[in-house]
Amino acid sequence: MHVARLSLVDFRSYPAVDLDLARGVSAFVGPNGQGKTNLVEAVDYLATGSSHRVAGDQPLVRVGAERAVLRAVVRREDREILAELEINPGRSNRARLNRTALPRSRDLLGVLRTVVFSPEDLALVKGDPGERRRFLDDLLVARQPRFAGVRADYERILKQRTTLLKTAAGRSGGPRRVGAADLSTLDVWDAHLATAGSELLSARLQLAAELAPHVQRHYADLAQSVPKAAGGNDVELDYRASVPGTDAAATREVLAEAMLAELERRRSEELDRGVTLVGPHRDDVVLAIGAMPARGYASHGESWSLALALRLAAFELLREEGDDPVLVLDDVFAELDDLRRGRLAMLVAKTEQVLVTAAVAADVPEDLVEHRFDVRAGEVSRV
Amino acid sequence: MYEGIVQDLIDELGRLPGIGPKSAQRIAFHLLNADAVDVRRLAGVLVEVKAKVHFCAICGNVAEEEQCRICRDPRRDTTAICVVEEPKDVVAIERTREFRGRYHVLGGAISPIEGIGPDELRVKELMQRLANGDITEVILATDPNLEGEATATYLTRMLKPLNVRVTRLASGLPVGGDLEYADEITLGRAFEGRRSVDD
Numbered sequence: 001m002h003v004a005r006l007s008l009v010d011f012r013s014y015p016a017v018d019l020d021l022a023r024g025v026s027a028f029v030g031p032n033g034q035g036k037t038n039l040v041e042a043v044d045y046l047a048t049g050s051s052h053r054v055a056g057d058q059p060l061v062r063v064g065a066e067r068a069v070l071r072a073v074v075r076r077e078d079r080e081i082l083a084e085l086e087i088n089p090g091r092s093n094r095a096r097l098n099r100t101a102l103p104r105s106r107d108l109l110g111v112l113r114t115v116v117f118s119p120e121d122l123a124l125v126k127g128d129p130g131e132r133r134r135f136l137d138d139l140l141v142a143r144q145p146r147f148a149g150v151r152a153d154y155e156r157i158l159k160q161r162t163t164l165l166k167t168a169a170g171r172s173g174g175p176r177r178v179g180a181a182d183l184s185t186l187d188v189w190d191a192h193l194a195t196a197g198s199e200l201l202s203a204r205l206q207l208a209a210e211l212a213p214h215v216q217r218h219y220a221d222l223a224q225s226v227p228k229a230a231g232g233n234d235v236e237l238d239y240r241a242s243v244p245g246t247d248a249a250a251t252r253e254v255l256a257e258a259m260l261a262e263l264e265r266r267r268s269e270e271l272d273r274g275v276t277l278v279g280p281h282r283d284d285v286v287l288a289i290g291a292m293p294a295r296g297y298a299s300h301g302e303s304w305s306l307a308l309a310l311r312l313a314a315f316e317l318l319r320e321e322g323d324d325p326v327l328v329l330d331d332v333f334a335e336l337d338d339l340r341r342g343r344l345a346m347l348v349a350k351t352e353q354v355l356v357t358a359a360v361a362a363d364v365p366e367d368l369v370e371h372r373f374d375v376r377a378g379e380v381s382r383v
Numbered sequence: 384m385y386e387g388i389v390q391d392l393i394d395e396l397g398r399l400p401g402i403g404p405k406s407a408q409r410i411a412f413h414l415l416n417a418d419a420v421d422v423r424r425l426a427g428v429l430v431e432v433k434a435k436v437h438f439c440a441i442c443g444n445v446a447e448e449e450q451c452r453i454c455r456d457p458r459r460d461t462t463a464i465c466v467v468e469e470p471k472d473v474v475a476i477e478r479t480r481e482f483r484g485r486y487h488v489l490g491g492a493i494s495p496i497e498g499i500g501p502d503e504l505r506v507k508e509l510m511q512r513l514a515n516g517d518i519t520e521v522i523l524a525t526d527p528n529l530e531g532e533a534t535a536t537y538l539t540r541m542l543k544p545l546n547v548r549v550t551r552l553a554s555g556l557p558v559g560g561d562l563e564y565a566d567e568i569t570l571g572r573a574f575e576g577r578r579s580v581d582d
Contacts, residue, residue, distance in 0.1 A: 164495035
């Protein structure tokens with residue numbers, strides 16, 4: 001698939017911009033702070049309903065404007081789809097598909113698919129477990145948009161249950177009281193948490209299992225010319241669940257049972273601390289290079305290779321299902337050495353559409369670029 | 384900002400559910416331009432509704448007397464109770480004319496975030512009604528969202544030892560709709576709740 005046309009109204013620094021895009025590699029070049037990343041961020045937001053740069057929606061709307069509008073004509077094989085999204089910070093977004101309003105903005109997910117490489121990817125290796133959970137969940141949603149609902153339900157149930165734990169433990173003021181009513185409703189939330197949680201957990205376990213061989217292969221490829229790490233260059237990707245005894249082969253029912261049992265075992269601890277301690281929101285994906293955990297042990301270069309291998313693996317999984325996702329390379333070439341640049345360039349050459357941003361044209365391998373745009377003070381012009 | 388009382392009116396209207404600042408302003412100016420008689424009648428109804436209407440002592444629905452119209456009606460089936468969240472749900476179910484039993488209005492759904500637990504809902508009253516023994520079926524008609532489902536699960540567990548039949552409204556496809564337009568969750572539920580057609 002590729003984006004044939006992109007229009008933004010009051011998005012980030014742009015009052016209004018219209019761009020015709022084509023297959024192949026398009027590079028957006030300009031000094032920092034001119035609005036290059038804003039363009040690719042808009043494409044990613046249309047695909048995922050969230051930004052890779054900020055958590056809230058307010059920074060996405062131009063200062064002084066009430067809402068932002070994103071529009072893209074997406075071409076898949078020989079069909080054209082018009083996807084439109086209105087971003088309303090603090091309220092729900094509104095989406096339209098081919099000029100028909102959709103009941104929920106998340107119904108737009110799946111129309112456009114992206115894989116974004118950005119300097120922030122280093123956090124996949126060096127950052128908190130939350131970064132890796134989000135990586136898996138985003139990929140789940142990209143493959144099966146239905147999981148956007150599962151994820152939202154799980155988060156809502158979790159919030160309800162955690163609030164109940166806090167009030168039961170007397171944290172919101174007043175003396176500690178755990179009434180019979182509190183505990184019986186806690187059982188109810190446990191059941192609902194286990195239902196939604198096991199669905200998410202089971203999908204993540206399967207995804208991690210599918211992802212692992214791809215990550216291993218890409219890492220080995222990227223690391224072949226560098227000296228081997230002490231324990232070798234083998235990469236492990238291990239989904240570490242907060243529920244014991246889980247593996248990718250377990251059915252959802254088995255996972256739900258295991259989760260309920262663990263919730264019961266840790267209930268008094270949860271009541272003491274006022275936090276839900278069991279469930280996919282406490283899980284991590286442990287990455288290891290040569291049997292040493294990557295987080296804390298891997299060098300800067302190794303971390304970069306691993307982050308790149310994760311994204312490449314994600315790209316490949318999405319590509320296996322048919323259509324190429326749109327590849328976004330946000331300021332990454334400048335961060336990479338020649339070998340990694342070369343690997344990325346190989347992938348780029350085979351992809352239907354690639355959007356690249358760079359501060360200086362020299363950062364992007366010149367023979368790759370087919371369409372070049374200059375971005376300066378919010379003006380985008382074709383070169 | 385408008386002067387004094389006009390702004391007060393806009394602010395008060397803006398506190399109503401579903402009314403934003405722009406709508407509040409439009410309603411305020413509509414009222415300013417309307418006949419004094421009409422406005423007085425509206426004000427009268429507002430005052431009267433607060434003074435006259437209370438909640439039915441039995442089911443918790445809105446009522447002008449001690450008990451609501453449905454609880455007073457001797458023709459209604461006394462063996463079935465339909466549990467709903469809000470009085471407006473009673474109206475919705477009454478429109479179907481499918482249900483001839485009585486209602487129980489909880490006054491909301493379990494939601495710790497909003498500080499609502501079973502003690503804030505009319506659960507105790509429901510248990511008291513069931514203790515009287517006449518009732519053989521309880522239909523749980525809470526909303527099909529997370530909080531409504533949690534409330535239904537909670538009530539199911541509470542009612543289990545009482546030996547009454549507990550049913551939950553089916554969720555699934557809207558009548559007159561197209562299968563292709565149903566979202567995955569609704570369609571998934573409809574699959575789960577499918578039933579045999581040969582009996």
